[in-house]
Amino acid sequence: MPSLDPRITRAEPELWSLPERPLHPLEHWPTYEVFVLRTRGSHAQHVGSLHAPDPDMALVLAKEQYARRSQCVAVWVVPTEAIRWTPTEDEDLFQPATDKSYREPQGYLHTRERLEKYRDRLKPLPS
Amino acid sequence: MIEALETLLLSLADDDLCMGHRHAEWIGLGPILEEDIAFASIAQDETGHAQAYYQILTDLGLRTPDEYGFHRAPAEYRCAHLVELPNFEYDYGFALMRHFLYDAAEQVKLQALRNSRYDPLAGLAERLLREEKYHWLHAQTWIHRLGRSTEEAHTRLKNALQMTWPYAWMLFEPLPYEAEMVEAGWTPPMAELRTRWLELIAPILQEVDLFPPAPSEEELSSLAGARSGRRSPYFEDLYREFTEVSASEPGAEW
Numbered sequence: 001m002p003s004l005d006p007r008i009t010r011a012e013p014e015l016w017s018l019p020e021r022p023l024h025p026l027e028h029w030p031t032y033e034v035f036v037l038r039t040r041g042s043h044a045q046h047v048g049s050l051h052a053p054d055p056d057m058a059l060v061l062a063k064e065q066y067a068r069r070s071q072c073v074a075v076w077v078v079p080t081e082a083i084r085w086t087p088t089e090d091e092d093l094f095q096p097a098t099d100k101s102y103r104e105p106q107g108y109l110h111t112r113e114r115l116e117k118y119r120d121r122l123k124p125l126p127s
Numbered sequence: 128m129i130e131a132l133e134t135l136l137l138s139l140a141d142d143d144l145c146m147g148h149r150h151a152e153w154i155g156l157g158p159i160l161e162e163d164i165a166f167a168s169i170a171q172d173e174t175g176h177a178q179a180y181y182q183i184l185t186d187l188g189l190r191t192p193d194e195y196g197f198h199r200a201p202a203e204y205r206c207a208h209l210v211e212l213p214n215f216e217y218d219y220g221f222a223l224m225r226h227f228l229y230d231a232a233e234q235v236k237l238q239a240l241r242n243s244r245y246d247p248l249a250g251l252a253e254r255l256l257r258e259e260k261y262h263w264l265h266a267q268t269w270i271h272r273l274g275r276s277t278e279e280a281h282t283r284l285k286n287a288l289q290m291t292w293p294y295a296w297m298l299f300e301p302l303p304y305e306a307e308m309v310e311a312g313w314t315p316p317m318a319e320l321r322t323r324w325l326e327l328i329a330p331i332l333q334e335v336d337l338f339p340p341a342p343s344e345e346e347l348s349s350l351a352g353a354r355s356g357r358r359s360p361y362f363e364d365l366y367r368e369f370t371e372v373s374a375s376e377p378g379a380e381w
Contacts, residue, residue: 064165
């Protein structure tokens with residue numbers, strides 16, 4: 001009896017070494033970036049990408065690719081081509097030339113202490 | 128009464144068991160990786176649903192899910208012939224059309240069974256419907272997409288519909304003891320469920336210019352008897368394969 005396993009019965013080794021040819025658009029679907037919401041109201045987190053012929057199919061496929069194992073309440077998909085990014089080889093945009101640590105949250109750590117220290121020097125507001 | 132209950136639950140469970148197995152034959156062969164994973168997941172769900180139906184019978188002191196699934200004689204199975212059909216030439220149009228017709232039938236059956244007067248079944252139907260929502264979305268999205276795609280896609284769907292239609296129709300073959308079940312309020316008559324099924328799928332198919340053929344009496348009568356144990360010629364290979372592992376070491380715990 002021939003094998004029931006189609007991986008054996010359908011194998012066509014002669015096709016594996018065919019020369020490369022240009023792909024038809026239907027053979028080469030665009031990619032979508034997938035985001036999931038872990039709980040209601042939480043931020044959408046980027047979890048990966050997938051191939052799909054259109055946004056509806058992308059949603060259907062995204063559910064099983066990225067939301068079948070962990071908790072999830074919603075999935076978003078965005079065409080990868082809709083995304084614009086800064087050039088990764090150029091990080092100058094993100095390099096400050098002077099100390100800007102005052103912009104960081106630590107800058108506010110000792111606000112109360114400083115306030116207490118100078119409280120007695122505050123003049124009462126004119127009535 | 129217990130025979131009636133067993134028949135009802137086995138018809139649901141055995142359909143899911145075989146459908147899960149047939150869908151699972153696509154693992155590694157799906158048209159693209161993403162779809163391979165989604166369809167395999169649906170296959171896994173169906174097998175799990177079979178187990179949940181068997182468990183209701185187990186809880187009544189009858190056989191265990193494994194005994195029902197893997198240790199019955201072929202004539203004791205109550206599945207419809209649609210789910211026994213092999214994947215033939217591995218045409219994904221066929222797989223999707225069968226999935227569409229089958230999961231539409233599941234929608235209709237489960238929507239009705241959530242109101243069953245047999246509480247364990249009503250509770251289970253409610254639970255399964257949540258998971259089935261995805262199956263139904265997946266099936267509809269594909270039919271919608273491929274039905275408006277290329278001529279080749281449409282032709283494949285059309286041929287698949289033509290081929291599977293009488294089998295799908297017979298998913299609603301009246302069950303043995305059906306009068307008793309209906310009387311007890313466990314399920315509506317199968318003929319009534321078939322009408323609801325037709326109402327559900329006809330507009331979806333029409334939208335993509337697909338029209339189910341009218342099945343002839345001759346075709347239908349050649350498929351009759353599945354729910355009383357008459358197996359199709361395709362069951363033997365399927366049965367041998369899905370019982371192979373459990374038969375290799377009887378009594379082993381997996």
